[in-house]
Amino acid sequence: MAIVVAFIAAACGGGGDGVAPEVALEARWQCDVQRQTFDDLGALDAELNVRLANSGLTRVDYDAFKEELGASAELRNQVADEYETYCLS
């Protein structure tokens, strides 16, 4: 699986610029959510919705991505890599 992904990345010119928007959004959301407080869980949800809208994604897109995330170790690795690049630099 990793070999396939690597070749696809190479063929498509994937790299820092080639991170899927859902991956980038998820990584940054998981980082930023720890850095703020929320008046209620509705406000937390609203914050996510704003980020989705700014990324051109819908809640349906996000829910589908989360489901895919649960099933794909490779996708989780991508999020983790992006998280560490964004959050810990």
Add this chain to the structure above:
Amino acid sequence: MMKKAITVLMAASLLALSAMPALAAEDTGTITDTGTITDTGSMVDSGAARGGVTLRTRRTAAIVEGDTAWVALSWTAARADATDFKVVAQTRSPGVIVSYPTNTDSYSSLMDNNTLSAGEIDFTSLRVSVPYGSRNVRLSITATWTQSGQSQKQAFTVTIPVARFTGNDIAQASKYAGSVSVSDPAWLEVEWTGLAPLLSDVEITVNGPRGATITYPADRAFTSLYYNNSLEDGETDVARFLVDATSLAPGSYSFKVEVSYTKAGKASSTIGEFAFEVTG
């Protein structure tokens, strides 16, 4: 060409990481961030060979004293999926109250479900009430889950920084109280916005121009806010009082309105001025 070269290099790196899952998992134990996310390296790991979970958040965002807010704790599961993931929190900080989402009631789980897949990053939320005068709060977190068929339990510590509140406690939210005819008394209203995390026991008294008779609801010596007698930060509420202006000539007038309240157990007050109109 350069972009292609970089892409190939990244692909090679990806291959290398995939070949060393143990290294990737252990790496979460040495990450340090100078920001709000800090791993002091003192985590208890239930054993990399069996899996375990990692708490990525050791220091949350700050809560202002007197306030109640939700904070997020970030987690990762190593090697194997952690199912039935639950988190409870306790604290010895006086007056601090921790509570959970209403759908789980006595614990918190992950935002979307109760499974932390191997390598997934997800968070749990806690509602924390911090009284005035609190110092930084230490939470003792207990996480329980099932992993590779075994029940697991692990303890962690998280710090919630507490910020001091500075600035005005309350602000006048309106400048005009309304109009009243010379022939009929009318209820006028003034609005206030809370700026401090919490103001309690709010009482409002009105000092009007000579000739205006002010009456408060239920014939009390004061009025309070419509919703309740407290104001939280960012909350605007209204207070009403009955004005009899039969002794006044039509024209523009003003009230002095005093708002008294308690904050952190101490009494305080502020005065605002509101305009009103007497009509013929």
